Amino acid sequence: MKQALAVLKKAPEFQQIRKAITKPAGRILVNELSEEGMAALVLSGYFDTERPIVVCAPNLYKAQLLYDRLSIAVGEDALDFFPQDEFITSEMLVASNEFKMERINAIKDVIDGKRKIIVTHTAGLVRPMMPKADWKKAELRFETGSEHDVEALARRLVEYGYKREYTVEKPGDFSLRGGIFDVFPLNQPKPFRLDFFGDTLEKIKIFDIESQRSVGTVDGFSAMPMYEFFYDDDGMQKLLGFIDERTGSTAFTAVALERIGRDREAITDHRELDRLSRYIPILTGVKTTLVDLLEQPVVYFFDHHRVYEQFDAMTAEMADWYLSTGDYARMGFEMLLDLRGIRFDSVVAMDMLDRAYAQPFDATVKIFGREPEKYEGDFEAFYREAGVLVKKNAVIVAVKTVKTRDNLADMFEAHGLPFQIIGERDAVAIGIVNLMASEHYFDLSLLTGGLVVITESALSRKQPIPKRGRYVSVYQNSKRLSSVNELKPGDYVVHYDYGIGRFLEIKTMELGATKNDYIHIEYRDGDKLYIPVDAIAQIQKYAGSEGFEPHLNKLGGSDWAKTKQRVRAKAADIAEKLINLYAQREHSIGFAFATDDPMQADFEADFEYDETPDQLRAIQDVKKDMEDTRPMDRLLCGDVGFGKTEVALRAAFKAVLSNKQVAYLAPTTVLSRQHYHTFVNRMEKFGINVKLMNRFVTRKDQSVVLEGLKNGTVDVLIGTHRILSADVVFKDLGLLVIDEEQRFGVEHKERIKEMKVNVDVLSLSATPIPRTLQMAIMGVKNMSLLETAPENRYPIQTYVLERNDTVIKDAIERELSRHGQVFYIYNRIDDIERVEAIIKKMVPEARVAVAHGQMNKTQLENVVEGFIERDYDVLVSTTIIETGIDIPNANTLIIHDADRLGLAQLYQIRGRVGRSNRIAYSYLMYKKDKVLTEDAEKRLKVIKEFTELGSGFKIAVRDLSIRGAGDVLGSEQSGFIDSVGVDLYMRILQEEIRFQQGVVEPEKPAKIKATVSKYIDGAYVDDDFVKMEMHNKIGSVRSRADVANLLEEFTDRFGRYDPDLELYMYEKLFESLSEKAGVEKVLETKTNITLIVSEAASAKLSGVKVFDTGNDVSQYFRFTFKNNRIHIILDTIRLDRHWLFTMTTFLEIATR
Structure with a gap:
């Protein structure tokens, strides 16, 4: 863009502007500019001067568009984004952290002296800020060899809003274990592990959040505070003193005192500081803005008069808020600084119209610009x-x-x-x-x-896809669900033999000369069960449908055995059905589609996004199935937007290239229309004839389509159950794509079954399914999972807050001002129309519609269709809102009573927004001043975590996957799944499938064990979940290299280990190698250890190799051969280490 801007330099108007911004102070007004012209003017200034540049747009939406436009020209490294929540007065319980992260990154660049274009908007420009000197002092710098008081460092991180956890899993966490200090700064993409010797920082490592292992080293890094409001103990005393002085000298109402009390608590605990920026001027004694942090910046106002209009609207909003909070305003806060009182040395005020202003400008320039033409292929x-x-x-x-x-x-x-x-x-x-x-x-x-x-x-006609920018949540690097056994005390667990109990703790107990860790589980009537940790595989964390509370079983009772029997009988029916279906298709002869040709490659190259690894795997699986002579029957699972349609498109294109027809069956008219448009957009240019059939297509048009299907001129037919009618006859159907099969009625399912014979079938499901189900039915049903989330340009900004009419009104008006649409979720049908009336009164210009489950299907589809066509601005709906539906223009979601909804519901509903290149907003509201039940409070706590992509997100995905299992196996299964938990159900199903296939499971020999302590010292690791994870890892060692690797990991994560821990690992290795070698018995005396190898295994072992290996490893080995069995004898009395070290070395070499 620089060479284009060089053309502008010759124009006198641009020379005048250049002159103004190169002077220390100058104010110039530029009129008649288009938005693109304003962006060009900013870029011209960026290249013409060395001064920092701030661009202020009226609102966040305009700032985002400007940021995107500038990033095209100069790349994101030249820009910083400084976004600010525009609901300055709302008391958020929690807000997601992406905006804060962007602001802190911008501040970091400023204090590092980097010259960038900072894009902000009115709310960002008038926000009170900590002074630059405080920011410089607050930045924590770490370098190898530097000295730090570790306890003081931990205290300082708490002051900066960091949270002490046992394991660091997300930005803002830190942990201290012995001399190992882990921290994940908000301004860094990865967490760091600091290795201290005393107070000296010896090594800085980067570690991986998933494995918790170090992956590299660095010489240094910096950590910024988690909040833009921070203070030490002296600062806290000053703030508390201010509160005490005000409340002591002024009489406040109870409402105001409660609010002040909440502020006091948050200040004392260093939490919720995002909402307390109004205290910054009180703490610092000065009024500082973003502009004050920069050295002589040039400030560009993007649509100047609208910036001031926005400020006036915010001021009015603040005045209303003060009135609603009793006399809280008498505390004397400045929630936002006066825009008219901020001193700007150099200003370029840009405006679209020719306006006159009261403020004095040194000069006024007119630059005529117009909106660029869109030729769209003409x-x-x-x-x-x-x-x-x-x-x-x-x-x-x-x-x-x-x-x-x-x-x-x-x-x-x-x-x-x-x-x-x-x-x-x-x-x-x-x-x-x-x-x-x-x-x-x-x-x-x-x-x-x-x-x-x-x-x-x-x-061209094709709309550009916004490239993915740097503005992406660092929270994407947070830890994902690593195992189903993420157990916390109080969680339900399932034991294969004893049933459902409650996990209490891991307990270390001494028995004779050894110490062992036991999993302590409580059953009905307070019965206790202690399971050795090395039998950890026998238990799983219980997972059932959301809100389902399982009953504890009675130890020694018969109810668990009966439950398992019922579940097994049901699983046997499903296994039989799956096996018969699979066998039937295995013996059918279908059509083998041609391998890919250059035209297929051209079609795939036309895809606008990068495929995810899951998508590529699924596409490969589908093509392989299609090229086989057996008819394909594949299930493709993935959430909305994860890329199922693209897989279906490529399969359909492949089918048409082999002169076959394709039928795409969708559950609703709305979805059939959406898919039709997608298919036409992609396929029309390749000469493929795509037609639609649903109740909106006229009879006349339908008869043309029917004729085309018969004579083969229609290649792809997309439609609802209408395409299952008897009059729909294909000339040569080759591929049937079924979207959400579980949503069709019994009659339609029977017709689908008939259509499936000898054609390739691809079924799509938007509900994720458990991996364990995929494992269980592997070999009897082909499945592909799409689990990689699409990379959105902007994350969804999620807020949890008390219901607030001002916020609702503002949220709807802001979405409408950017020509977007709003979902308003209200889950009670009886008075949903009352809520519709309130919204109409609140925002008279909004066109509002209602959708709920008691409407008939036609009514409901008409409303949703109208919303897609933008006939309505706000859709007030129950949770019925279409799961597969894609409305990119709807980017604000308001949930009326979020505390009443389950997490899985919230997760799926929230997925309705944030599907375009705009920032999406999600407001999860609960009743004002409502005394929440313990359950609802717990739910809100999890919703808070959910906004951070924490465990709430994991629970939601897990619950949905259980629902998905019901969809695949039949919804009537959910009761059986709940009775034993999803994982045990899948295990039983797998056992039944293998049994019916005639697979004989070999009887496992009794475990060969050695008597050593198997525990993890509480002084080394005191977190039960981490202990569980460690025991799991120790249980899976299979070689000495595995042991070395694990010891290295534990040293990296927790510091020096106890010799008992190493011995425990070698014992588990001994168990594994003994099984591999066929050892059937161990005899241990004070002087030696004898392993007796089974007759079958002895016949396979080479006696020469055994003898030579023994001699190589230790002189204290002896061998005898009795009753056709090899006896391996090791004289332990003469060894200087435990015999396990020597014996495992011998067994590993001998069994290679």
Whole structure:
């Protein structure tokens, strides 16, 4: 873009602006500019001066668009985003952290002296800030060899809003275990492990959040505070003193005192500090804004008069809020600083219209710009216009690839349009079109300065996909659910033999000469069961449907055996059904589709996004199935937006290339229409005829489609159950795609069954399923899972707060102001129309519709269809809102009583927004001043974690996957799944499938064990979950290399280990190697140890190898052969270490 802007330098108007911004102080007003022109002016200033630049847009939406436009031209490394929640007065219980992370990254760049364009908006510009000196002092720097008082460091991190945890799993966590100090700063993409010797920092490692292992070392890093409001003990005393002085000298109402009390608590605990920035001027004694942090910045106002209008609206909102909070305002806060009182040395005020202002400006300049043309594939219009434009302007046509550039060059030549091909550094000429391949241009039309830029997106019909930017949550690096056994005290567990109990703790107990860890489980009537940790595989964490509370079993009772019997009988039926279906298809002969050709490659290259690894695997699986002679029957599972449709598109395209027809069956009219448009957009250009059949298609059009299906001119038919009717006859159907089969009725399912015979079938499901189900039915049903979430351009900003009419009104108005739509979830049908009336009164200009489950299907579909077509702005709906539906224009979600909904519901509903290139907002509200039940409070706590992608997110996904299992196996299964928990159910199902397939499970020999202590010292690790994880890892060692690897990991994570821990690992290795060698008995005396190898295993072992290995490993080995069995004898009395070290070395070599 720099070479284009060079053209503007010649214009006197731009020279005047350049002169103004290179002076220490100057104020200039620029009128008549388009938004693209404003962005160009900012860039021109960025290249013309060395001063820092702040651009202030009126609101967050405009700031986001500006940020995106600027990033095209200069890349994201030259920019910082400074977004601020615009609901300045709302008392959020919790807000997600992405905005804060962006602001802190921007502040970090400022204090490091990096010159960038900082993009903000009115709320960001008037926010009270800590002074620059405080920020510099607050930055914690760590370098190898530096000295730190570790306890003081921990205290300081708490002051900065960090939270002490046992294991660091997300930004803002730190932990201290002996000399190991882990911390995950908000301003860093990865966490760090600090290795201290005393107070000296010996080593800094980066570690992986999933494995908790170190993955590299660095010489140093810095950690910024978690909040923009921070203070030490002296600062706390000053703030508390201020509160005491005000409350002591002024009489406040009970409402205000409660609010002040909440503030006091938050200040004392260093939490919820995001909502307390109003205390910053009280703490620091000065009023500081973002501009004050910079050295002589140039401040550009993007749509100047709207910035001031926005500020006035915020001031009015604040005044209303003060009235609603009793006399809280008498505390004397400044929630936002006065925009008119902020001193700006250099200002470029940009406006779309020609306006006069009361404020004095040194000069007013008019730069005429217009909105760039969109040609949308109409090249004739482009040639006509370009021929006129080149006479007086520098015209640049910038496309993304050299191939497109060369294609356009051929077209320009054929039409006699004068042009030259230029590179990124070549001068731009007037009088001809300057054609180039570059992604660093946006559309622009400036009559003043004579510059026109036309990009590929303006020329073609295809809309550009916003590239994924740096503005992405660091929380994506948070730890995911690592194992189903993430046990906390109080969790339900299932033991295969004893049933459902409650996990209490891991207890270390001494028995004779050894210490062992036991899992302590409580059963009905307070019965206790202690399970040795090395039998950990016998228990699993119980997982059932959300809200289902299992009954504890009685130890020694018969109820558990009966429950298992009932579940096994049901699982046997399912196993039989699955096996018969699979066998039937295995013996069917279908059509083998042709392998991929160049046309398939062209079609796939037309996909606008990068495929996820899961998608690529699924596509490969589907193609392999299709190319086989047996008919495909594959289930593809993945949440909305995870890319199922693309897999279906590629399969359909492949089928059509082999001259076969495709039927795509959708459960609702709305979904059939959405899929139809997607298919037409992708396939039409390749000459494929796609048709739609649902109740909105006229009879006349339907008869044309029916005729086309019979004679083969229709390649792909998309529709609802209408396509299952008897009059729908295909000439040659090759592929049937079924979307959400579980949502069709019994009658339709029977017809689907008939259609499935000898055609390839791809079933799609939006509900995730448990991996354990995939494992259980592997070999009898083909499945592909899409588990990688799509990479959204912007994360969903989630807030949890008391219901607040001002916030609801503002949220709806803000969404409408950016031409978006709003979902309002209200889950009570009896008075949903009352809520509709309230919203209509609150926002009279909004067009509001209602959707709920008691409407008939046609009514409901008409409303949803109207919402998709943008006939309505707000949809007030129960949780019935279509799960598979894709409405990218709806990007604000308000949930009326979030504390009444289950997590899985919240997760799925929240997924309705945030599906486009805009910031999406989700407001989870609960009743004002409501005394929450313990359950609802717990739920809200988990919802809070859910906003941070913490355990709430994990629980939601887990519950949904259980629902998904019901969809695959039949919804009537959910009761059986709940009675034993999902994991045990899957184990029983797998056992039944294998039994019916005639697989005989070999009887496992009794475990060979050695008498050593098997425990993890509480002084080394005192967290039960981490202990459980360690025991699991120790139980899976299979070689000495595994042991060495594990010892290295534990040293890395927890410091020096106890010799007992190493011995415990070697004992588990001994068990594994003994089983491999066929050892059937161990005899231990005071002087030696004897292993007796079974007759079968002795016959396979080479006596020479056994003898030679023994001699190589130790001189104290002896061997005898009795009763066809090898006896391995080791004289332990003469060894200087425990015999396990020597014996495992011998067994590992002998069994290779």
